Amino acid sequence: MSRLLLLLAIAAVVYILYQRARNQPPHKRRAEYIKLGLAVAVVVVIGLTLTGRMHWVGAALTGLLVAMRQLLPTLVRLFPMLSSLKSRAGQGGPQQSTVETEVLRMRLDHGNGNLSGDVLKGPYQDWYLDEMDRDQLDELMAYCQQQDADSAQLLQGYMEQRFPGGAGDTGTGQQQGNGGSDGGMNRREALSILGLDESASDDDIVAAHRTLMQKLHPDRGGSGYLAAKINEAKDFLLG
Incomplete structure (x- = not known):
């Protein structure tokens, strides 16, 4: 027994x-x-x-x-x-830009312009966005809208790229043009957004900004939120 x-x-x-x-x-x-x-x-x-x-x-x-x-x-x-x-x-050097919010960490591949990311908190903590299906991403979007507007705008940019024409009902609207900044950016964050290191010169900053904007500008179907963050990073670094 x-x-x-x-x-x-x-x-x-x-x-x-x-x-x-x-x-x-x-x-x-x-x-x-x-x-x-x-x-x-x-x-x-x-x-x-x-x-x-x-x-x-x-x-x-x-x-x-x-x-x-x-x-x-x-x-x-x-x-x-x-x-x-x-x-x-x-x-031979950084090839990704990284933007981090309260809920998400998003990366932009400089070579192909593709977005990828992972979840930092919430019901899908530690998940990669690429592992999640549309229903799971919609659930994450609802959580982001409740917890952090920047995260919701960042996730919408990812969903618009992954599901072209199918992410417009997330409720974030067109408010993402301001980048959701609270004025608290620091040099490390700005360099990470542009995919640069501490040795970057002003010319490197300008070149990285130009390249990224070509891939992400809203007029070309990119993410308005990320474009705003890239502009903010350049302005911060160039003073």
């Missing part, structure tokens, strides 16, 4: 961990499933070893699995970092 209760308890814990993994953003699920699989394997090996059904090799494998489970989070974080460093080294 006690053995049955133990098995039921283990099954319940595994189910809870599985549901937790399913609720993670898609790009995090694989790592969670791997950790869950290792945990189950450790439990099985320990059980077989304690009941005498597995040789001492089982205990060694258990130790190895435990060590792997402890190292996995570090490896999961390390591989993207190495990939990012390799990518930056190959590019």
Whole structure:
């Protein structure tokens, strides 16, 4: 009877961990499933070893699995970092502009003008926008409209690019031309918006501004909010 209760308890814990993994953003699920699989394997090996059904090799494998489970989070974080460093080294410099609001962090690829981003808070925290479908983005838009107007305007620019002609009912209207600025921009933020580093000259700032405006100007179907932020960043940096 006690053995049955133990098995039921283990099954319940595994189910809870599985549901937790399913609720993670898609790009995090694989790592969670791997950790869950290792945990189950450790439990099985320990059980077989304690009941005498597995040789001492089982205990060694258990130790190895435990060590792997402890190292996995570090490896999961390390591989993207190495990939990012390799990518930056190959590019020879920043190739993205970054705009951050209370709810969102948005990136603009200088090469193709595509927007991508991730959610910083709210019901979809840690999700990538590219992982979300239209219904999820609409739900996020409703949250942004309640929490932060800048985030709503930024998200609308992304949705207008991803769903051409289909994001006009978000309720943000045409108020995005002012950029939603509260006058609190600093040099680091301004450089990030233009995709520049601290060594950027005035000529670099002007050139980056011109290139980005060609890709994002509202008259060319771009985001009015991002265009306003780019103008604000240039004005701040050039004084």
